[in-house]
Amino acid sequence: MDTNEKIAEIFKIEDVLKIVLETASLLLKNGADVRRVEDTMIRICNAYKLRNPEVFSITSLIIITASDMNGKTLTQTKRIYNSTTDLTILERTNALSREICKNPESLDYVMKRLLEIKSKSLKTNRRICIGNMIAAGSFSMFFGGNFKDAFAAVIITLILFFGNIYVLKPASNRILYTFSVSVLMGISAIFLVNIGIGVHIDKIMIGDIMLLIPGMALINSITDMFCGDFVTGTIKVTSSLLTALSIAGGYLFAFAFMGGLFK
Amino acid sequence: MTNTFAESFFQVILAFIGSIGFALALNAKKSRILTGGIGGGISWGIYLLCLNLTESVFTSSIVSASASYLYSAFFSRIQKAPINVFFAPSIIPMLPGGGLYYTIYSLIEDNNGNFYHYGKETLHITLGLVIGFIICSVIWNFFISLQRRHI
Incomplete structure (x- = not known):
């Protein structure tokens, strides 16, 4: 045999x-x-x-x-x-x-x-939270903010993180999740600038936008399409475009909401 | 679009730290965190260099995406790990987060000039990244398939 x-x-x-x-x-x-x-x-x-x-x-x-x-x-x-x-x-x-x-x-x-x-995954909430905080802070300075802006971006990440665990996780719809997270981020950024932590709204928000942006998925999906895998490519392109749109929609909503309250 | 040397150096350091943060958030292994961070720093450095030479966002994105792909492909070949482990953190600094934000903001402000400018820039960067990635991945996979045939 x-x-x-x-x-x-x-x-x-x-x-x-x-x-x-x-x-x-x-x-x-x-x-x-x-x-x-x-x-x-x-x-x-x-x-x-x-x-x-x-x-x-x-x-x-x-x-x-x-x-x-x-x-x-x-x-x-x-x-x-x-x-x-x-x-x-x-x-x-x-x-x-x-x-x-x-x-x-x-x-x-x-x-x-x-x-x-x-x-036995290493994935702990603390690890992810620290990673997100480092990323948001350094990217808000990367795009030209100062230390105050980085600090505000880090605080927003914390707010997001606890909101994410206790409020948003049960609703595991990705688009809905991104939209509500962007609304929350926009509102807290405007609020923090208004009470004096943080100076530039745009730098703070850009630091936090980097956490949500579906760049890797978009690049992968277009490559899939070029390699002849149209079904996967279309699914991923649609989902990442919808994610980008829901970030935009969330920020629009936040600006409209807070603009009425503060200005 | 010319930066002073000190500014560029500062940005490269921040790109390095930011990529480390993303490697942590994506839950990479401890030994991969530094590699991802260095990849982010290198690719942003190349982007800035290219931007100073050509003054074209599109070309710089192609070059830096290629550099970051080759960097990750090299490490994935040596350390026998999937390429995404290295590529995901090192592409992060090039993603057009700023462009996306300013596009949305000029839409809110109803500023057509800015909307066109930033929207076009965001589109250029995204397309550049995709093209650089595709060119390199096709070439790299071709060479790997050649190597396999010989064995």
Whole structure:
């Protein structure tokens, strides 16, 4: 019996597909692009000696069909709901998939490792909060503000952060979320300038706009389109344009609201 | 659009710190945070240099996006990590946050001249970044596929 047959006998196709989908969804949820996800899925299928792997993925759905040595064919799908970029999970999952492509480990072990990656993320609220504060402060100075403006931008990030955890997280609609966050940011920036913390409204707001701007998604999506993946490209372009529009709408709303109150 | 040297240096330092902040917020590994920050600093430095030489926002965006892509591709090849881990923090300083804000603001003020000016600038920067990214990623992937065929 050669190794190919051995591998086909040990690993059942249902379980292999489950592993493949789990890995792919972790990658897709945490900021990998679609071409890379599809590539990884095919590699894992080949490592576990599945025949004719056919994969298709867009940002919210993964489909895979493959057959085993006996000709049994199976299709499984996975729906992706909300995605947040987490570079640590992305990197660890990628390392794991490289490892199992080199030598196929037992499926229980792989599943255990995947769960471990998911649960042992470094992502703590404190870390993210500090990161956002550093970014907002330095970018408001980067665009020409002074120390007072940076301080105001940092305070707004704090307000946002607590609002984000306690108020906005339950409503997990991305567009609605961006809109309400921009309204909140605009109102607090104008308020802070009016009570004397911070000098330039524009610099403070630009520092905070950098936290919301969907630049990476826009660049990725247009690249997807140029590489021939029109479905994913269109979805992402639409979502990032809508995000930009909702930032604009939120600021407009804030200006209209606070302009009536203060000027 | 010419900056003094001290101003430019200050901006590069701030771009470095800001990129570090973003690497933290995107939850990068500890060893990747410094790499992302240096990438942000380098690409903003190249942007400013190019802006001083050509005075064109569009060209500078193409060049700096290419530089930042090549930087991240190089590190991702060496350290065997996905390219987005390095690219996401280092592209941040080039994103047109200021342009977007002033475009919105001139829309509110009903200032057509400014709206046209800032809107055009924002569009130029975005298109420049995309074009630089596409050119480099196509070339880089082509070379990698060549290398694979030889092995």
